[in-house]
Amino acid sequence: MIKGRIVGTGSTTPKRILTNKDLETIVDTSDEWITRRTGIKERRISSNGQRENTSDMATRASSRALKMAGVSPETLDMIVMGTVTPDRQFPSAACFVQKRLKASKAVAFDVSAGCSGFLYALSVANNAIATGNCENALVIGAERLSSITNWEDRSTCVLLGDGAGAVVLTPSRDRDGILSTHLESDGNLWELLYSSDKGSKIPEILDTVQRKPFYIKMEGHRLFKKAVSCLADIAVSALEHHNLSSQDIKLMVPHQANLRIIQAVAEKLSVPMDRVYTNIQKYGNTSSASIPIALDEANRQGLLKAGDYVLLVTFGAGLTWGASVVNWSF
Ligand code: UT7
Numbered sequence: 001m002i003k004g005r006i007v008g009t010g011s012t013t014p015k016r017i018l019t020n021k022d023l024e025t026i027v028d029t030s031d032e033w034i035t036r037r038t039g040i041k042e043r044r045i046s047s048n049g050q051r052e053n054t055s056d057m058a059t060r061a062s063s064r065a066l067k068m069a070g071v072s073p074e075t076l077d078m079i080v081m082g083t084v085t086p087d088r089q090f091p092s093a094a095c096f097v098q099k100r101l102k103a104s105k106a107v108a109f110d111v112s113a114g115c116s117g118f119l120y121a122l123s124v125a126n127n128a129i130a131t132g133n134c135e136n137a138l139v140i141g142a143e144r145l146s147s148i149t150n151w152e153d154r155s156t157c158v159l160l161g162d163g164a165g166a167v168v169l170t171p172s173r174d175r176d177g178i179l180s181t182h183l184e185s186d187g188n189l190w191e192l193l194y195s196s197d198k199g200s201k202i203p204e205i206l207d208t209v210q211r212k213p214f215y216i217k218m219e220g221h222r223l224f225k226k227a228v229s230c231l232a233d234i235a236v237s238a239l240e241h242h243n244l245s246s247q248d249i250k251l252m253v254p255h256q257a258n259l260r261i262i263q264a265v266a267e268k269l270s271v272p273m274d275r276v277y278t279n280i281q282k283y284g285n286t287s288s289a290s291i292p293i294a295l296d297e298a299n300r301q302g303l304l305k306a307g308d309y310v311l312l313v314t315f316g317a318g319l320t321w322g323a324s325v326v327n328w329s330f
Helices: 020-024 031-038 054-069 093-101 117-130 187-192 204-210 220-241 259-269 287-300
Strands: 003-012 017-019 042-044 078-082 107-111 137-144 162-172 177-185 193-195 216-218 249-254 309-316 320-327
Touching: 003 054, 003 117, 003 287, 017 020, 020 031, 031 259, 042 162, 054 093, 054 137, 054 162, 054 287, 078 093, 078 117, 093 107, 093 137, 107 117, 117 137, 117 162, 117 177, 117 287, 117 309, 117 320, 137 287, 162 287, 177 220, 187 193, 187 220, 220 249, 220 259, 220 309, 220 320, 249 259, 249 287, 287 309
Parallel strands: 078 107, 078 137, 249 309
Antiparallel strands: 003 162, 003 177, 017 042, 137 162, 177 320, 193 216, 309 320
């Protein structure tokens, strides 16, 4: 059976660093609270005029992944990007990436699945490769969350950051590759995490008069508990699907929402923390970008070699969650 194999990874984050100490001057918070409750020490924030919009970062991360893969953009059949912060409501941010990469024959589109966007996008591309509809695919997770952050809300603004990551997929007929993706959603719980940003539900006439322009709203405490149970359950299902145990996993690369969530999930799965990749300390929660950034860092640090089992797990607005088991290729 054909499946996608990851042959290149790339990532980028904005230059500007916003530390917990900096945030103490913006909202009523402390470095101590943020570190203890989330594990975050600093995050990267896009600056205007620095080519750090979502599609700018996505293009940079993609170029790095393509370079590592030795795949030229003209040979891409598909560009699929997980994002909740595209440059514009339409066209898709993926189309801007296609234009900049000159990937003229690729079909390009965005996937909206909250923080799970990258894994959903990976699933779409992997399935397209499995059916033979696509050979070379670029899968991106990219966010400029600072553009929808309420800088007066301490319960959310301390958590978020900007960045992008990407992987290149080519077909595998061997043991290696994306063995499976497992996705779930529960729209009944949408109110635990959502954006009040402009949508068709809010008529434009009320737009400027009655509401603040955007913003993330979150019920963090309930979300925390749901995140731990959903992440652990779907990771177990994914491993059982392949008759693997947590001991077989060389590296778990989870969505970076909260260090305590990651630790709780690792404990439930009996995966020691030295086999869990975390970079939330440096970047905060970058939504769809967090897994591909972490995967690229782990890969470039030489933590992965051919044949290693990698477990990707994610959770986000929707609610959405998912897992993927990858047999690493290079
Ligand atoms: O990426 C998508 C998925 N995201 C998640 O799953 C996020 C899940 N939730 C979380 O990570 C955590 O719930 C948070 C980090 C958001 C919050 O941590 P918590 O331990 O659940 O705190 P809490 O919301 O229960 O708030 C505890 C206290 C409250 O004060 P009182 O009512 O006890 O007096 C908050 O007002 O902490 C207060 N608080 C803060 N204090 C200082 C909330 N935010 C802050 C802050 N600085 N930034």
